[in-house]
Amino acid sequence: TVLVVATGNPGKLKEMQAHLADLGWELRLKPPELEVEETGATFAENACLKASQVALATGEWAIADDSGLEVEALGGAPGVFSARYAENDAACIARLLKELDGELNRAARFVCTMAIARPNGAIALQVQGFCPGEILRAPEGIGGFGYDPVFYSPDHQQTFAEMSAELKRSISHRGIAFEQLIPLLPTLATP
Ligand code: ITT
Numbered sequence: 001t002v003l004v005v006a007t008g009n010p011g012k013l014k015e016m017q018a019h020l021a022d023l024g025w026e027l028r029l030k031p032p033e034l035e036v037e038e039t040g041a042t043f044a045e046n047a048c049l050k051a052s053q054v055a056l057a058t059g060e061w062a063i064a065d066d067s068g069l070e071v072e073a074l075g076g077a078p079g080v081f082s083a084r085y086a087e088n089d090a091a092c093i094a095r096l097l098k099e100l101d102g103e104l105n106r107a108a109r110f111v112c113t114m115a116i117a118r119p120n121g122a123i124a125l126q127v128q129g130f131c132p133g134e135i136l137r138a139p140e141g142i143g144g145f146g147y148d149p150v151f152y153s154p155d156h157q158q159t160f161a162e163m164s165a166e167l168k169r170s171i172s173h174r175g176i177a178f179e180q181l182i183p184l185l186p187t188l189a190t191p
Contacts, residue, residue: 001189003116004028006054006064008035009083011145016065018169019178023185030054030062043068043080043113048123055117061124061189067112067173069147071096071135073105082147093139093150106134110151112173114181116188124188129176133160144168 003025007013013029020027036053040046043066050064068082078085078096086092100106110133115126131153139149141161148160153171160168169175 002026002028002060004030004054004058004060004062006030006036006050006062008032009145012065012067012174015165015169015172015174016063018165019174019182020063023182025061025185028058028060031058034058038066038080040066041080043111044115044126044128046080047113047115048117048126051115051117052121052123055119056121059119061119062117063114064117065112065114065174065177067110069096069151070109070111071100072107073103074099079111089146093147096135096147096150097137100135106136108133108135108151110147110173112177114174114177116181116185118188125181125184127177127180127184129173129178129180131171131173131176 005013005016005027017027034054034057036050038046040049047064047066051062055062068079070076070079086095110131112129116124118124134152136150136152140159141149144161151160156163
């Protein structure tokens with residue numbers, strides 16, 4: 001069965017493809033011209049919007065990920081605005097570090113909501129994963145994408161950008177969401 005991966009973010013796409021590899025589904029990329037406006041107020045609303053609209057437009061099953069960083073000292077910002085916090089990843093990190101300048105509370109968490117829509121656009125399932133961490137005062141590491149260089153895991157004593165892709169997959173918000181999603185996939189359709 002075809003499953004369209006409804007993301008335009010290359011970093012996310014790579015991780016989603018790795019999580020979904022070898023499950024028997026025929027993964028397809030979202031047509032690049034197909035862009036969904038994220039008008040929802042929550043990760044769940046945006047994930048469902050993206051999955052539904054891409055499924056409807058392609059007539060195939062679709063999976064979407066809406067994710068972001070919630071920083072305690074910023075009242076949960078940037079949250080659903082994580083991708084739109086600044087022009088690009090480097091500028092997003094620069095803005096975050098500036099907002100947290102002098103702040104001692106560095107607690108944060110990554111959130112990931114994943115939704116799967118049927119070919120008719122109906123949402124078939126939705127899961128959510130969280131990963132706690134701390135925001136460093138300067139970037140460390142070159143792996144991953146987005147806020148990874150400033151997101152430090154106290155458990156593993158490294159940032160998401162310093163750890164291997166395998167370790168990130170096993171502990172990240174996206175990994176935790178996939179842990180819930182993967183056992184449910186066979187109940188939706190035979191791949
Ligand atoms: P799509 O909607 O096309 O999937 P997007 O980048 O707009 O791409 P989101 O609206 O879900 O996706 O924004 C998520 C943002 O949160 C993303 O751009 C990163 O800045 C950040 N983010 C999410 N997961 C991350 C991760 O694993 N590591 C670092 N940053 C992450």
